Amino acid sequence: MSGFCVLGCGTMGKALLTGIFDSIKEQDQQVSKNVSVPDRFYACVKFAQEARDIEKLFGETVGISVTAEENVQKAKASDVLLLSCKPQGAEEVLSAPGMKEALKGKLILSILAGKTIDSLKTLLDDSTRIIRIMPNTASRIRESMSVLCPAPNATEADVEFAEWVFNGIGRTMKLPEKLIDAATAMCGSGPAFVATMIEAMTDGGVMMGIPFAQAQELAAQTMVGTGQMVLQGQHPAKIRNDVSTPAGCTISGLLALEDGKIRSTIARGIEQATKTASGLGK
Numbered sequence: 474m475s476g477f478c479v480l481g482c483g484t485m486g487k488a489l490l491t492g493i494f495d496s497i498k499e500q501d502q503q504v505s506k507n508v509s510v511p512d513r514f515y516a517c518v519k520f521a522q523e524a525r526d527i528e529k530l531f532g533e534t535v536g537i538s539v540t541a542e543e544n545v546q547k548a549k550a551s552d553v554l555l556l557s558c559k560p561q562g563a564e565e566v567l568s569a570p571g572m573k574e575a576l577k578g579k580l581i582l583s584i585l586a587g588k589t590i591d592s593l594k595t596l597l598d599d600s601t602r603i604i605r606i607m608p609n610t611a612s613r614i615r616e617s618m619s620v621l622c623p624a625p626n627a628t629e630a631d632v633e634f635a636e637w638v639f640n641g642i643g644r645t646m647k648l649p650e651k652l653i654d655a656a657t658a659m660c661g662s663g664p665a666f667v668a669t670m671i672e673a674m675t676d677g678g679v680m681m682g683i684p685f686a687q688a689q690e691l692a693a694q695t696m697v698g699t700g701q702m703v704l705q706g707q708h709p710a711k712i713r714n715d716v717s718t719p720a721g722c723t724i725s726g727l728l729a730l731e732d733g734k735i736r737s738t739i740a741r742g743i744e745q746a747t748k749t750a751s752g753l754g755k
């Protein structure tokens with residue numbers, strides 16, 4: 474058995490823990506003999522009130538110790554640590570007196586956007602193994618898209634553990650670190666982009682007389698269904714062509730979207746978010 478510690482339990486830390494606890498509770502995954510399922514959970518925050526709020530969030534059912542200003546103590550008690558403070562906060566967290574020693578021989582799963590393995594290594598002992606991971610907030614409902622980038626010192630067992638954790642809260646994909654900023658834009662930031670598209674479709678529906686709640690449900694389920702068709706192997710272009718009946722309403726709407734440069738605008742948004750991600754934590 475092992476200890477799992479979230480260093481910086483904010484929006485993403487809480488989303489990840491929620492998904493992980495549900496995943497372990499359902500035990501809906503074949504846990505290989507290499508994976509040591511954590512039996513002790515710790516969440517570290519800065520302030521006592523935050524700790525109390527998180528304890529309330531998870532309630533009594535989950536055995537988690539939530540503490541403020543006890544990062545090093547909880548790191549000592551853990552085998553795997555999820556680093557989920559802001560990128561700019563990495564130095565403060567990892568340079569705390571005693572932290573480097575506490576992390577010796579342990580595995581760090583860093584979800585910090587833009588914080589490279591090389592920059593993390595400058596703050597850690599060589600024996601501390603690193604896997605960069607880019608999940609998203611859909612972890613909360615176990616529908617995350619998480620990109621994994623193991624450092625050269627990560628073992629096969631480390632990668633298997635990380636894949637067990639993140640496959641339990643969605644889908645995973647391994648990519649080289651040079652692509653993680655683009656993955657951050659697509660997957661980490663992606664829910665914000667998709668939510669904006671859902672809002673825009675909802676606005677269209679409301680404008681045409683559908684009440685907001687119904688319009689939002691229509692937009693959200695259409696997004697989910699279309700995404701599922703793509704994940705099941707349908708090319709988006711085929712979906713688009715199949716739906717576009719000649720002289721029908723779809724092609725008229727599509728041309729209005731193209732007039733608004735929807736494709737290049739969305740692609741440019743990914744480009745810009747990638748560029749910003751690459752500068753975070755520097």
Ligand SMILES: NC(=O)C1=CN([C@@H]2O[C@H](COP(=O)(O)OP(=O)(O)OC[C@H]3O[C@@H](n4cnc5c(N)ncnc54)[C@H](OP(=O)(O)O)[C@@H]3O)[C@@H](O)[C@H]2O)C=CC1
Binds near residue numbers: 482566585608
């Ligand atoms: N939000 C998202 O959807 C995603 C975020 N990420 C990455 O995840 C990380 C966290 O993002 P997010 O959850 O949104 O940010 P939050 O600010 O919500 O969470 C960061 C948490 O870390 C805490 N913290 C900061 N410094 C310390 C410290 N010294 N000791 C203990 N706790 C500390 C903060 O406490 P306090 O608030 O009191 O400062 C806060 O609770 C970032 O690196 C981000 O790049 C990755 C993918 C998606």
Ligand SMILES: O=C(O)[C@@H]1CCC=N1
Binds near residue numbers: 586657661662
């Ligand atoms: O916006 C951010 O910087 C973080 C990383 C990806 C999603 N949120």
